[in-house]
Amino acid sequence: MSGAVGPAPALRVTWLGHSTVVLDLRAADGRTARLVTDPLLGRHAGLLRRRGERPDEEAWRHADAALVSHLHHDHAELRSLRLLGDVPVLAARANARWLRDKGLRGVGLDGAWHEPAGHGTAGHGTAGPGGGQGAGHGAGAGRWHEGDWYDVAGVQVRLTPAVHGHRPMPHRPNAAAGHLVRAAPGGSGGPGGGPTVWAVGDTERSTALSRVRDLAGGRVDVALVPVSGWGPRLSGGHLGPVQAAELCAEVGARVAIPVHWGTLHAPGGRHLPPGWMDHAGAAFAAALRRTAPEARAVVLRPGGTWEEEWSGEWSGEWSGEGSGENDS
Numbered sequence: 001m002s003g004a005v006g007p008a009p010a011l012r013v014t015w016l017g018h019s020t021v022v023l024d025l026r027a028a029d030g031r032t033a034r035l036v037t038d039p040l041l042g043r044h045a046g047l048l049r050r051r052g053e054r055p056d057e058e059a060w061r062h063a064d065a066a067l068v069s070h071l072h073h074d075h076a077e078l079r080s081l082r083l084l085g086d087v088p089v090l091a092a093r094a095n096a097r098w099l100r101d102k103g104l105r106g107v108g109l110d111g112a113w114h115e116p117a118g119h120g121t122a123g124h125g126t127a128g129p130g131g132g133q134g135a136g137h138g139a140g141a142g143r144w145h146e147g148d149w150y151d152v153a154g155v156q157v158r159l160t161p162a163v164h165g166h167r168p169m170p171h172r173p174n175a176a177a178g179h180l181v182r183a184a185p186g187g188s189g190g191p192g193g194g195p196t197v198w199a200v201g202d203t204e205r206s207t208a209l210s211r212v213r214d215l216a217g218g219r220v221d222v223a224l225v226p227v228s229g230w231g232p233r234l235s236g237g238h239l240g241p242v243q244a245a246e247l248c249a250e251v252g253a254r255v256a257i258p259v260h261w262g263t264l265h266a267p268g269g270r271h272l273p274p275g276w277m278d279h280a281g282a283a284f285a286a287a288l289r290r291t292a293p294e295a296r297a298v299v300l301r302p303g304g305t306w307e308e309e310w311s312g313e314w315s316g317e318w319s320g321e322g323s324g325e326n327d328s
Helices: 078-083 093-101 207-215 241-251 280-291
Strands: 011-015 021-026 032-037 048-050 065-067 088-092 105-109 111-114 143-146 150-152 155-160 178-183 197-199 222-226 255-259 296-308 321-327
Touching (some): 011 222, 011 255, 021 178, 032 155, 088 093, 093 105, 105 155, 111 155, 178 207, 207 241, 222 241, 241 255, 255 280
Parallel strands (some): 032 065, 065 088, 088 105, 222 255
Antiparallel strands (some): 011 021, 011 296, 021 032, 111 143, 155 178
């Protein structure tokens, strides 16, 4: 994808279901870089069932890189990652080492969690020193030490904090993080030459997340924010629709696209209780209107796309167009 030159929107967002999003971002040199977040490209994720068809291959082919937030099976599905080919898989350092052991091109990004005196470091699922596991404690104790931007295919990526340690895995590292994506400096329109996208990753609310706007250079244009889970009851380490809206308000996100909803379910659990899989997207849009009326929610269906042009500087005016969306 990175070699293609021609007319393209500054940003195209295609949601393939759950936490899988294809980001086509125009780089400063005119190329379009394609990044895929937490690729889940098959019919199912382990025991979890996918509602609807598997994603269309044309939507994710020719990816330049994958972004993996953590190693739960519905976010680091090895068969799906291998379908992308020999592309860099950007993750916290401990997770990248594990991915390399599985034959993938894991690239460890810096982003260290520093604990204040008296706090332990076990089992809390944030990216810790060296990209390993640190202590989030839900309340955001400690501080996040930012790593550098990493260049890939004309765009830049860096990690953001996440607190997702409710169900630690004994056989995989438990580091968790989000990702910031922007065009590499050199074009017009702000520090990244275009819109800045935050792929939040699975997390609960934490004061550590208040650092994200600074990590983004003062501006979060588009947030890909999880708003539910794969069951009607939300476990720890996740955001519900209201919490997700509050987080978007806190970081000043200008456009928010809900993910991690309406896609996966346990066997036999799709209709219990009735309608639970369809609720979270609309509930998030309503909560965002109450919490951050200046922001815009774009609620996609799996396979739906939203596009945005970029005028060269932030004007506050969006002209997004897309398919499969319920723009709120």
